[in-house]
Structures are given as C-alpha cells and as structure tokens.
Amino acid sequence: MAEFLLIHGSCHGAWCWRDVIPALEGLGHRVRAIDLPSHGRDKTPIADVTLDLYRDAILAAIEEPVILVGHSMAGFPIAAAAEASPQKISRLVYLCAYAPISGMSLVDMRKMQARQPLLDAIEMSADRLSWLPALSKARETFYHDCPDEAVAYANARITAQANLPQVTRLALGAAYESVAKSYIRCSEDRTIPPEFQSEMAARTAPLDSYDIATSHSPFFADAAGLAHLLDKIAAPS
Template sequence: MSDFLLIHGSCHGAWCWRDVIPALEALGHSARAIDLPGHGEDKTPVGEVTLEAYADAILAAIEAPVVLVGHSMAGFPITAAAEKAPEKIAQLVYLCAYAPAGSVSLVQMRQAAPRQPLLPALEKSADGLCFTVKPDMAREVFYHDCPDAAVAFAIPRLCPQPIAPQATPLAVTERSRALPRDYIRCTDDRTIPPEYQVTMTGGWPDHRVHSLRTGHSPFFADPQGLARLLHDIAGAG
C-alpha cells in the first residue's frame, strides 16, 4: 500500500481533502494533507509566500517516499518539490492541475489557456499581493457539482491566494520528469478548461492519463471515485 501526501490548490487548505483521506485509508493506504504556507492554519504572511516555500513545506512533511498528489495550482509546488528532492517522491499525480513544462510560470500557463473561466470570479487585493474568490461565484467555478453541505463547508474556508508563487517561473528538468507521473483530467471542470488539460498532457503515455466525470473539486464531488482512481494509479506505479 502507498503513503499519499495531498496538496491543495489556490485559496484552499488541507481541509479540502477531508473526505478523500478516509476513503484512501479504507482502501489500505496511509494519507495525509498539509497546509501550504499562507493557507489554512498556516499563518505565513502573504508577502512572504514563495514557490520555493511551498516546495520546502512539502519536502519537510516527507520522511519516506510518497505518492504526491497536487490539485490545480499545486501542480507547480509538487513539481518544484520533485526538482529539489526527487528521492523523496515515489510518484507524482496531477489532479486537474497545471502540469509545468519548460521554464514558465503558472500565470503564463493560465494565460495560454483557450478560455479564462476563473478570471471573472477573482478579486485582486489593493496591494497587489494576492487575490480572493468572490463568494457568490465560488460555487460556479469550484463546486457546481458538489453536495450542498460540502459547498457550505468550503466557501467560508477559502483564503487569499498569494500571487508571487504563481508568477514565478519553474525550470522543469529530468529530475522531476524522470519520476512516474500521472494526470487526472476532470471532464466538467469550470476552472481549468478540460480541453486545456488535454493540451497539457499531449505526448504523455496513454496509460498515465486518466479521467473523472466531475468539475474542479472531485474531492467533494466524488471522493470515493477519486480515492479508487488514486488507488489504481499507485498500484500501477
């Protein structure tokens, strides 16, 4: 069985994995999630949050090699962690995530998408250091297919998202590319266009690309299905 470390996306925290962790444990795995700096219970000031700090927080949470799962923007932090210490990672899993290639930033990748469904829901802070998601639009972009109780749980917990980590280019090399890498596309995603998820995985081996028929938050929309898919992915190595 595998040890999963689950990494949240923009504006979220470890709390978003509350339903997936027990589902993975029921399948015989160990699973845990962390708050990245400036998210959830972590009180790092927004102006001090960097992509490197994200990577360091992930690596500090690892003792033995893990299956490292990154949702959405966390595709960058998990890749940055793999570039710094690939020996700590057994496998990378990108869950409807940005899969960096070359030496670009997440902002540049987002701008390259054919559509920008998230942008109308974002509000930039006066100091330009972070953005938040407008509460009245959060369900539409993040949780449209999630149970009402999960949406009520999630929206009050959304936090400001530091911009600096997303504006930082990441040089991707064989240190991370040599690791087993899988991608889970979410076919009804209203945050990262599904067709862009296809573009990002162009050239990936077919057996490394998987699909869920959910929106952007499968951890709430279908936690059991997500856990079963992660179980299968980890078993295939």
Template sequence: MANFLLVHGSCHGAWCWRDVIPALKALGHEAKAIDLPSHGNDPTPAGDVTLDLYANAITAAVDTPTIVVGHSMAGFPISRAAELDPSNIARLVYLCAYVPWPGLGLADQRRKAPRQPLAEAFRVAPDRITMGFDPTMAEDKFYHDCAEALDFALAHLCPQPILPQETPAELGANYASVSRSYITCEDDRAIPPEFQHEMASALPVADQHSLPSSHSPFFSMPDRLAALLSTIAQT
C-alpha cells in the same frame, strides 16, 4: 499499500481533502494532507510566500516513498518539489492541475488556455500581494456538482499569494526522473478540460486518466477519486 500526500490548490487548504483521506485509508493506504505556507492553519505571512517555499513544505512532509497528489495550482509546487528533492517522491499525480511549461509562471500558462472561465471571478487585493475569487461565483466555478460542500468551503477559503503563481518552475533531471500521472476533470469550469488534456498529453497514454467531475472531485466523488488513486498506486 501506498503513502499519499495530498496538496491543495489556490485559496484552499488541507481541509479540502477531508473526505478523500478516510476513503484512501479504507482502501489500505496511508494518506495525509498539508497546508501550504499562508494557507489553512499555517501562519506564514502571504508576502513571504514563494514557489520554493511551497516546494520545500512538500519535501519536508515526505520522509518515505510517497505519491504526491497536487490539485490545480499545486501542480507547480509539486513539480518544483520533485526537482529540489525527488528522493521520497514515488510519483506525482496532477489532479486537474497545471503541469509547468518551460519559462512560464502559472498565471502566464493559464493565459495560454483556449478559454478563461475564471477571469471574471478573480479579485486582486489592493496591495496586490494576494488574490481571491468572488464568493458569489464559487459554486458555479468550483462546486457545481457538490453544492452540499459550498458552505464548508466558503468558510475556509483564504487569500492566495500571487508571487508563487507568477514564478516559473525551474525543472530538470530530478523532475524528469519521477513518474507522473494526470487526472482530467471532464466537467471542470475552472480549468478547461481541453487544456487539461493538452497538459496531460506529454505523459504516456497509460498515465492519463479522467473523472466526470467539477474542479472539486475531493467533494463531488471522494470515493471514486480514492479508488482511481489506488489504481494509479498499483501501477
């Protein structure tokens, strides 16, 4: 039995893990999800959000050895959390997520990808504190293989604070001490799968996994995702 903390990506919240949590529990694990600051039901003003505020919310949510799963944008805060306090982080799992590169914020690292499939969908708020995605493009970019979840997702998507995505994750020995796994989503239309493979290549081959999913495997194949996470926990 393992403990899992599930961390959402940009514009999402704990709500996106609604189907994965019961699937993990059915396999005998403990699992919970959190709302990062200014997401979901968290009331933090978007202008107050920093990368370290995200990371501190993650470390505060684990009080026993826990496998921390980060989706998409959450690759940055889970990495930073492991650097700040790795004592209860048993493993990091990057789920079609950004593995931070030295000196680059997420926005800069995204631009290093061979393709920019999300660029046309970005919508920046006039105050430039937050951004979001064109809702008319959401199904194609995020949910094309799980259209039944589209209305639920659109009703819950929230503005994404920009500052955390422009902040490099300062990582060192603490982060390096934590085991890591990567799950590439091979039918992803948000983060190019070939870029995911490039980020995963820093890990041992045994820690590189894949799913034939869109950017939202928590909706498209929650049972299969849970089974893979369970297998990772056993290794």
C-alpha cells in the same frame, strides 16, 4: 499499500481532502495532507509566500517516498519538489492541475488557455499581492456539482492566494523528468478548461492519463471515485 501526500490548490487547505483521506485509508493506504504556507491553519504572511516556500513545506513533510498529489495550482510546487528531491517522490499525480512547462510560470500557462473562466470569478486584493474567489461565483466556478454542505464548508475556510508563487517561472530538468507522473482530468471542470487539461495530460504516458466526470473539486463531488482512481494509479503495473 501506498503512502500518499495530498497538496491543495489555490485558496484551499488540507481541509479540502476531508472526504478523500478516509476513503483512501479504507482502501489500505497511508494518507496525509498539509497546509501550504499562508493556507488553512498556517499563518505565514502573504507577503512572505514564494514558490520555493511551498516546495520546502512539501519536502519537509516527506519522510519516506510518497505518491504526491497536487490539485490545481499545486502542480507547480509538487513539480518543484520533484526537481529538488526526486528520491522523495515515487510518483506525481496532477489532479486537474497545471503540469508545468520548464521556464514558464503558472500565469504564463494560464494565458495559453483558449478560454479564461477564472478571470471574472476572482477578486484581487488592493495591494495586488493576493486574490480571493468571488463568493457569488464560487459554486458555479469551483463546486457546481458538490453538495450544499460541502460548498458552505469550503466557503467558510477559503483563504487568500498569494500571487508571487503563480508568477514565478519554474526551471525543470532531468531530476523532474526522472519521476513517474499521472494526470487526472476533470471533464466537467469550469476553472481550468478540460481541453487544456487534455493538452497537459498529453505530456504524460497515455496509460497514465485518466478522466473523472466532476467539477474542479472532485474531492467534494466524488471523493470515493477519486480515491478508487488514486488506488488504481498506486497499484503496481
């Protein structure tokens, strides 16, 4: 049995794990998910949101070592948490996530991609502090293989994503390197190109890289399959 803490990506909240939590619990694990600042039920103002605030919210939720799963942009705050308190994390799992390169921001890494499918699928706020998915393109970009009910559920709960955490460069060192890591590539992803995910996964040990044949939202497209994959990752070698 393992202890999992699940961290959502941009514009989402703990709600996106609704199907994965019971699936993992059914496999005998303890599982929690949190809302990062300004997401879900958290009411932190967008202007106050920083990468450090994300990191601190994650660390505050950990009482004993966890397998820390980060989806999409959450690759950065889970890495920041590992750098700050590696003893709290037994393993990092990047789920179609940005696995940071030290000294770079998430936006820096996105610009490394040969393809940029996200750019025409988002709408920037007038004050340039945040962005939202364009609902007309949400299904094709994030949820193309998800049930209609799940897409409607997500669209009703999406919140704005603060820009500052994503333009903040993250320095990583020996503490981060000391934590075990796995990468789950979503091979049908239309948000972060699968070929770029492969590049990021190549920085983990080969046996710690996995594929799941879903969109950018495996928690809706194949919650049971994702839970079984996480169960496999959690199993002692």
